Amino acid sequence: MKAIGVHGDKENPLLVWESVPDVEYGSDEVLVEVRATAVNRADLSQARGNYPPPPGASDILGLEMAGVVSEVGQWVDGWRPGDRVCALLPGGGYAERAAVPAGMLLRLPDHWSFAQGAAVPEVWYTAYINLFDEGRLRAGETALIHAGASGVGTAAIQLALDAGARAIGTAGSDEKAAFCAELGAIAINYKEQDFLAEVKKVSDGQGVDVILDPVGGSYLSRNIEALRRFGRLVNIGLLGGAKGELNMGHVLGKRLHIVGSTLRTRPLAEKIAITRRFEAEVWPKFTDGRLRPIVDTVFPITEAQAAHEYVQANRNIGKVILEI
Numbered sequence: 001m002k003a004i005g006v007h008g009d010k011e012n013p014l015l016v017w018e019s020v021p022d023v024e025y026g027s028d029e030v031l032v033e034v035r036a037t038a039v040n041r042a043d044l045s046q047a048r049g050n051y052p053p054p055p056g057a058s059d060i061l062g063l064e065m066a067g068v069v070s071e072v073g074q075w076v077d078g079w080r081p082g083d084r085v086c087a088l089l090p091g092g093g094y095a096e097r098a099a100v101p102a103g104m105l106l107r108l109p110d111h112w113s114f115a116q117g118a119a120v121p122e123v124w125y126t127a128y129i130n131l132f133d134e135g136r137l138r139a140g141e142t143a144l145i146h147a148g149a150s151g152v153g154t155a156a157i158q159l160a161l162d163a164g165a166r167a168i169g170t171a172g173s174d175e176k177a178a179f180c181a182e183l184g185a186i187a188i189n190y191k192e193q194d195f196l197a198e199v200k201k202v203s204d205g206q207g208v209d210v211i212l213d214p215v216g217g218s219y220l221s222r223n224i225e226a227l228r229r230f231g232r233l234v235n236i237g238l239l240g241g242a243k244g245e246l247n248m249g250h251v252l253g254k255r256l257h258i259v260g261s262t263l264r265t266r267p268l269a270e271k272i273a274i275t276r277r278f279e280a281e282v283w284p285k286f287t288d289g290r291l292r293p294i295v296d297t298v299f300p301i302t303e304a305q306a307a308h309e310y311v312q313a314n315r316n317i318g319k320v321i322l323e324i
């Protein structure tokens with residue numbers, strides 16, 4: 001089969017669509033002909049040698065895909081060749097075929113493209129578990145969502161609002177801020193305004209209940225200040241570095257919780273449980289149009305290199321898709 005191989009060096013990885021050994025599938029897995037996958041920040045890091053796949057996972061890039069089931073393992077029930085599906089993967093999405101545990105599959109709505117299906121698993125599961133499991137966001141509360149126009153951010157804004165919470169989104173341009181506002185968030189262009197001052201302003205000086213933060217170090221002290229009493233800071237990324245200054249006086253006085261969370265390293269059983277809960281609680285809202293995956297651009301897989309450069313340059317609103 002063909003897949004993206006990583007060549008070049010750490011600073012300048014070169015992504016090449018090339019022949020690789022065919023993927024094998026197990027008795028509790030299906031084989032999927034991949035039609036679309038999506039670019040994630042983790043892929044950019046992995047291509048630079050900074051984010052190795054977990055043990056046992058494919059070393060091919062790609063954390064999600066949508067496609068058509070072609071073969072079904074002997075212990076698999078409920079799936080047949082021809083079924084249109086999407087799934088979260090620990091790796092291996094940038095390829096013609098992927099082996100997927102049956103418990104990880106979601107059935108694509110009939111009217112959905114493969115690009116829409118590939119835009120869901122990684123960022124929507126991330127937004128879902130981190131807002132509601134780690135962040136314990138409830139109706140009536142306020143969530144501050146950094147990188148609000150990102151893949152995760154556009155999902156998180158929709159999920160927070162759908163749960164009856166208020167959403168504040170930060171973004172680095174007026175266009176991105178306008179998109180956050182279009183989704184229903186209070187939008188802050190953090191390059192024009194100090195997000196902490198704006199958060200205080202829109203919350204009558206109180207601050208927010210939950211922060212979904214992919215930035216880390218450079219936002220740490222302002223995030224802690226932006227939280228109200230009993231607030232929860234959920235860190236999911238280090239776009240602004242790993243180190244910052246933490247005022248433990250605020251953590252103690254406001255009785256804050258600080259949580260770090262990753263999706264990829266969770267055991268398969270936990271990912272299957274997340275998939276099934278997501279299917280029950282969120283998936284029907286895509287079918288009836290209450291929620292929608294946001295697709296920015298679709299590149300052919302042969303242009304994966306250009307797609308990575310586009311994401312690296314922070315140009316996307318929502319997801320960047322690779323079509324096979």
Ligand SMILES: NC(=O)c1ccc[n+]([C@@H]2O[C@H](COP(=O)([O-])OP(=O)(O)OC[C@H]3O[C@@H](n4cnc5c(N)ncnc54)[C@H](OP(=O)(O)O)[C@@H]3O)[C@@H](O)[C@H]2O)c1
Nearest residue numbers: 041126147150151152171172214236237239261262263314
């Ligand atoms: N922990 C997990 O399980 C998990 C899972 C999925 C994703 N993530 C992480 O979540 C983050 C978002 O992922 P994504 O796929 O949604 O990303 P994305 O669509 O590529 O968007 C990331 C956005 O972050 C903003 N950004 C970049 N550098 C920044 C900085 N130094 N300070 C502030 N903002 C910055 C940029 O938007 P602006 O132009 O608005 O600045 C950029 O477009 C990534 O860090 C990713 O690694 C974590």
